[in-house]
């Protein structure tokens with residue numbers, strides 16, 4: 001019998017784009033806040049007035065929205081004709097909003113964050129000199145969006161200006177789900193004890209039936225963001241909350257309701273004089289944005305930031 005030589009065929013590894021389940025009926029909201037974000041919660045009780053949503057303009061349909069997001073750490077190396085983050089969708093949530101404090105009747109409405117009922121949103125923290133957290137969050141978010149777009153990513157912000165009210169934390173999570181984001185972040189600065197300083201990245205904890213599929217990829221995202229932020233801003237890990245710049249929480253609607261990899265960052269402590277000096281510096285805010293962009297790139301393309 002003639003011996004047949006079988007030629008070995010090398011099977012090319014096919015990249016599988018991970019599909020995160022569509023958002024379940026969203027019901028919740030929450031401030032990322034540890035002590036601080038919640039500090040600015042407005043005073044009036046809940047009313048029947050629905051929260052204003054100012055996200056329509058930014059939550060536009062995506063040319064890539066019909067395709068599933070790519071799996072973290074599986075991207076191909078960029079070619080000369082392909083920007084590093086081309087095809088990636090990143091949702092940035094600048095925590096709070098400039099009009100929140102003046103509209104307690106809206107933002108104090110309770111929403112279901114699965115593990116508890118929480119206000120729709122809060123006013124956020126501020127430095128002792130009055131620089132508000134919502135302004136810091138929005139400024140870093142817009143700087144970050146510009147950097148990520150330059151790298152080819154589609155970026156969606158959960159609020160288009162710093163002068164609106166809301167949206168509720170439940171809606172902020174829903175925007176990431178609706179956009180099938182490859183990764184998402186909620187940017188904050190804390191209102192912690194004046195003697196404490198540093199930053200922390202908050203990852204979602206396990207909430208059975210909700211965060212099961214995002215806990216692991218969010219942990220990887222959190223580690224990449226933590227490393228990049230620590231290295232590129234010189235900001236130390238928080239010395240009053242979390243462990244080495246990382247924390248896990250199950251009380252945040254923005255995480256509990258997310259179906260895509262997502263973390264929060266408390267960039268520094270607004271109530272600490274050293275941190276406040278950084279937060280009010282445009283140079284630091286640009287550095288923070290660059291660090292977050294590097295963290296996203298590391299997560300989406302693999303490698304160390």
Ligand SMILES: [Zn+2]
Nearest residue numbers: 037095124188
């Ligand atoms: Zn906050």
